[in-house]
Amino acid sequence: MIYDYIIIGTGIAGLNAARLIPADKKVLVLCKKSPWDCNTFWAQGGIATAVDDVDVPIHIQDTMTAGANYNDKKAVELLSRKSLKAVKNIIDAGLKFDLNDKGQLAYTKEAAHSRSRILHADGDATGRMIHVFLLEQCQHEMITNAVVNDLLIEDGICYGVQFFTSETEQRVVYAHNTIIASGGIGSLYRYHTNSTAIAGEIQGIISHKGLSLKDMEMMQFHPTVVKGTHFARKPLLSEALRGEGAHIVDENGYRFLKDYHEDEELAPRDIVSRSIFDYNKKTGLGVFLSLDMFSKKYFKKRFPNIYSNLKDLGYDLPFEKVPISPAFHYAMGGIETTLEAKVKGMKNLYAVGEAACTGVHGANRLASNSLLEGLVFSQIAIETSLNENFEILCKNYTKEIKSYTRNQEIDKKIKNNLRKIMWKAASIVRDPKELEAALIEINEYLQKDVGRLLFLRLLTAKAIIQSAINRKKSMGAHFIKNKDN
Numbered sequence: 001m002i003y004d005y006i007i008i009g010t011g012i013a014g015l016n017a018a019r020l021i022p023a024d025k026k027v028l029v030l031c032k033k034s035p036w037d038c039n040t041f042w043a044q045g046g047i048a049t050a051v052d053d054v055d056v057p058i059h060i061q062d063t064m065t066a067g068a069n070y071n072d073k074k075a076v077e078l079l080s081r082k083s084l085k086a087v088k089n090i091i092d093a094g095l096k097f098d099l100n101d102k103g104q105l106a107y108t109k110e111a112a113h114s115r116s117r118i119l120h121a122d123g124d125a126t127g128r129m130i131h132v133f134l135l136e137q138c139q140h141e142m143i144t145n146a147v148v149n150d151l152l153i154e155d156g157i158c159y160g161v162q163f164f165t166s167e168t169e170q171r172v173v174y175a176h177n178t179i180i181a182s183g184g185i186g187s188l189y190r191y192h193t194n195s196t197a198i199a200g201e202i203q204g205i206i207s208h209k210g211l212s213l214k215d216m217e218m219m220q221f222h223p224t225v226v227k228g229t230h231f232a233r234k235p236l237l238s239e240a241l242r243g244e245g246a247h248i249v250d251e252n253g254y255r256f257l258k259d260y261h262e263d264e265e266l267a268p269r270d271i272v273s274r275s276i277f278d279y280n281k282k283t284g285l286g287v288f289l290s291l292d293m294f295s296k297k298y299f300k301k302r303f304p305n306i307y308s309n310l311k312d313l314g315y316d317l318p319f320e321k322v323p324i325s326p327a328f329h330y331a332m333g334g335i336e337t338t339l340e341a342k343v344k345g346m347k348n349l350y351a352v353g354e355a356a357c358t359g360v361h362g363a364n365r366l367a368s369n370s371l372l373e374g375l376v377f378s379q380i381a382i383e384t385s386l387n388e389n390f391e392i393l394c395k396n397y398t399k400e401i402k403s404y405t406r407n408q409e410i411d412k413k414i415k416n417n418l419r420k421i422m423w424k425a426a427s428i429v430r431d432p433k434e435l436e437a438a439l440i441e442i443n444e445y446l447q448k449d450v451g452r453l454l455f456l457r458l459l460t461a462k463a464i465i466q467s468a469i470n471r472k473k474s475m476g477a478h479f480i481k482n483k484d485n
Contacts, residue, residue: 002175002176002392003028004021004025004026004177005026005177005179006027006161006178006179007140007179008030008161008178008179008182009030009031009032009180009181009353010181011038011040011181011183011354011374012127012130012131013181013353013355013377014029014182015040016090016378018137018138019137020382021140022386023139028140028141028175029140030161031143032146032147032182033144033145035142037197038197039183039184039186039195039198040127040131042193042236043127043128043370044126044236044238044240044305044306045118045120045367046121046126046240047118047126048110048113048367048371050084051117053084056081056084059117060073062112062114063076063079063080063361064362066364066366067360067361067365067366068364070476071360071362072362075360079369079376079377082376082379083372086372086379087119095121095129095133097119098119106119107119108120108244110239110243110367111242111268111269112263112267113366118368122304122305123301123303123304123305124304124306125305130371143163147406148162148163149164149170149201149404149452149456150162150401150402151178151206151209151349152172152397153209153349154396154398156345156347157346158349158392159174159394159397160175160178161173164404167406174392176348176390177350178350179352179378180335180352180355181353181374182202183197183355185199185460186233187199188422188464189422189427191327193222193327193329196233200461201453201456203334203335204458204460207459211335211343211345212345213333213334213336213460214333214334214336215363215467216331216334216464216466216467217470218333218363219331219333219426220269220330220477221269221270221328221427221477222326222327222328223272224239224241224242224289225237225327227323234327236329238303240303241289241306242265242266243367245293246265246291246293246294247289248264248265248272248288249287249321250283257275260275268364269329269365269367270363276324276325286323287324287325289321289322290321291319291322292318294318295318296317296319299318330354330370332362332363332365333467334351334354335351335356335357337351337357337358337377339380340381340384341358341381347390352374353378354370358373358377363475363477404451406452407451408454410448411453418442418461421461424438426438430468430479430481431481432469435468438465442461
């Protein structure tokens with residue numbers, strides 16, 4: 001049997017693509033763990049959109065400025081221009097965003113936006129509400145615990161996907177169109193805000209196939225995650241908190257961000273993250289998020305999930321200051337795609353969402369553009385594929401289909417060390433010597449008899465380190481330590 005579409009991933013990009021495929025098409029959705037194990041589910045702040053036609057050029061400029069003007073301007077124009085219809089489409093389909101006292105859409109502001117244009121749902125649970133809505137819309141066949149280990153690629157055509165169904169068993173499925181919506185690379189880092197299912201294996205497959213990964217050094221670190229918890233995935237304190245007035249202070253109450261940037265809490269994320277990192281290193285003082293400008297009644301209504309989650313950790317918000325530090329958050333780089341959402345050089349393989357590098361984010365993502373990118377480019381992928389109506393012939397795939405070993409005994413120790421290497425070498429501030437040492441260590445691991453999944457993670461980590469080495473000057477989220485800074 002040949003599917004019309006295979007979709008890898010159940011976040012906003014994958015599920016929105018599934019929603020837009022006509023009902024007469026045969027679709028298979030592959031989910032690495034459970035459908036909830038994705039970054040969309042954890043997204044708090046909201047989804048950016050141009051408010052109206054007048055706002056489109058302003059949204060474009062804000063996105064370009066945040067991205068250090070390294071963005072692909074055509075991709076940014078596409079994102080903003082299509083945002084109005086894409087957001088209207090999902091609202092018309094039944095998704096409910098929060099409204100203001102007048103019953104109109106309640107737009108809010110976040111860092112580096114020049115006006116309020118962020119929509120949110122259930123206060124601070126926008127991603128979860130979108131995710132639940134899209135899952136309810138998905139009537140297609142879905143396989144959970146399907147861990148992709150290979151793509152069947154020959155002569156610019158993707159014939160299908162191979163995936164583990166258990167520790168020892170694997171399956172192959174064929175499709176006329178394959179859409180990668182597998183998310184970013186969070187679990188490669190020691191501290192991150194991502195779902196633990198997000199580990200960058202698909203990017204490793206792309207690298208192994210000789211296809212293009214782009215801007216892999218551009219990794220964003222969220223400045224405000226809760227410090228002191230024992231697990232790798234750190235609880236996130238949404239950008240929207242600072243957008244609505246929360247302050248970053250040291251243990252003496254001093255708002256030190258004014259010493260680093262005129263926009264203080266509303267500066268781009270990379271600047272805020274580096275400022276916290278630098279100030280803590282220079283002074284040794286703890287850094288906190290102060291929320292005392294909010295009334296308790298308003299805070300519980302506007303940020304109900306943050307209130308509840310932090311209460312479980314022992315904090316009485318908004319009265320108590322919360323200790324914070326930066327953690328890995330989002331990959332601007334990824335699988336290089338065209339403006340049609342195709343993987344570069346491929347006829348029927350698409351990449352959307354965080355797995356893709358559309359060029360939209362440049363060197364640093366503008367807050368809340370990620371959910372929008374997933375919405376817009378998944379729509380573009382479906383429109384392109386329906387228009388082209390490409391069909392594969394299975395007999396034309398002549399390569400050997402390999403059987404892989406999922407995990408080896410040595411993998412766990414190497415995985416843990418890899419996270420430490422990435423946090424030390426390819427984190428908020430990069431040292432060229434540490435990058436070179438990390439590359440040597442990763443290359444040594446690649447020579448060992450490791451399991452397939454670790455091998456793919458190592459390839460992705462290598463791409464990040466190599467890209468960071470290749471970019472000699474600081475730009476956006478890529479900040480190189482040298483004598484002058």
